[in-house]
Amino acid sequence: MPELPEVETVRRGLAPVLVGRRVTDLEARRPDLRFPLPEKFRERLVGQQIVALDRRAKYLITALSGGEDLVMHLGMTGRFTILRDGVRETPGEYAHDSGANPVHDHVVLHLSDGTRIVYNDPRRFGFVMMMAHAEREAHALFRNLGVEPLGNQLTADYLASRGRGKKTNLKSFLMDQRIVAGLGNIYASEALYRAGLSPNRSASSLADRRGAPADRATRLVASIKQVLQHAIDAGGSTLRDYRNVNGASGAFQKSFAVYDRADSICLKPGCGGKIRRTLHAGRASFHCPRCQR
Template sequence: MPELPEVETVRRGLAPVLVGSRVARLDARRPDLRFPLPERFGKRLVGQDIVRLERRAKYLIAGLSGGEDLVMHLGMTGRFTIVHGGEVDRPGDYIHETGPDPAHDHVVLHLSDGTQVIYNDPRRFGFMVMMPHNERPGHALFAKLGAEPLSDELTADYLASRALGKKVNLKAFLMDQHVVAGLGNIYVSEALFQARLSPDRGAASLADRRGRPTERAKLLVDAIKDVLERAIDAGGSTLRDYRNAAGEKGEFQERFAVYDRADAVCVTAGCGRKIRRAVHSGRATFYCPRCQR
């Protein structure tokens, strides 16, 4: 499933095309994706200007001039294609031809300038919902989300306050979307390696007895932000189906320090130990037994 950097890469590709455009027509070619499409979907979208395109955790959010938000989730195989005039156009780096199997083109936005924005999803694990913008913070999808990792919300003090007294390990703690929103399996492994923290270390070690952040919390915050920013700069990571809005593979997987590198030698100079693979809550974890304590 695409993680935060992949979704942010898609957002940056779509934003120049969508923001400031008007929806002239909607083709909803089936009634549902993972969930039913919004009621009166076409009537609520057609004629609306898209005034912003945001990301919260792994959700893309198109703000509409009428006061509603269109919330989109890519699921496992969802992707957007942008077509202009039936030909390849490149006003940015993200315009490209329709994907290879149009049978899975389930939703098509026709913009007023003739551009088509096509949502393709072979497995249909993605979804689209609509809600009033002012009700979004309290909606079930968003109400319990934790701090946005690339925002000023994620600080050492915040992590310490959430970790105090916790009985879980760092891997489980960071994978909890109620703690850090949008941080997934790949980037948790990479951030823990960069912070030199074992995934099995107790989350409570991020706070001292008074609830103040330890040095580990500070290192972890810096590592999370750095890993995510580098992944976004690289266009995300390609595992199986992921493509950015240009149909291009991300490149960050070529820079993994630990993820999916079981039995490979640690990248730390002079370490020499092999990366280990473990399973935490059904998810694979990769770490260096020497560098991470």
């Protein structure tokens, strides 16, 4: 499943192509993906100008001139292909280059400059929805989402207040989308490592006895923002066949300090600890028990 940096990489690849263009046609080649396609999908899209392409958590949000939003989720194998001037570009692809098979081209968007945007999804775990822009924050997809990890609302005070009194472990706490939106398994593990915090530590330890943020909360916020920004700059992580807009593999996996490195020696100079794999909320976690406390 793509995480926030991969989705943000796709957004940055699509935005220059989509924003400012008008939708001239829509091909919906099947009635559903994970969920049924929106009612009157073609009628609601054709003629609309694309005003903006945003991201909230792991959702891509296309703002339309008529006041509706087209919300897209890539699922496990969804990817977009840009077709223009006879050239194919891929702002995001997953699952062993599966998007090369046109039988899985389920939705095609035609733009006013002649560009086509093709959504390909072999396993069809992705989905598209349409909703009024004014009602989006109240929609079930968005109303319970926490703060954006790269936004100004993620602060040490915020984490301390949300963690105060909670016995849940830090790894599960960070992956709770009601607390931090879009932070997934890989980057939670990497952020905890950079902050020197064990995933087994309780979330309540982010606050002191008075409820003020402890130093570890400050370190964790800085590490979350740093690891996500580094991953975005690297074009995401290639776990299967993720690629960026130029078709090049995302390179952040080459910088993994702990993720998928079980039984390897910790990379921190002088540590000498061995990376351990554990489970938190059913997901694999990786940490160094010697330098993460």
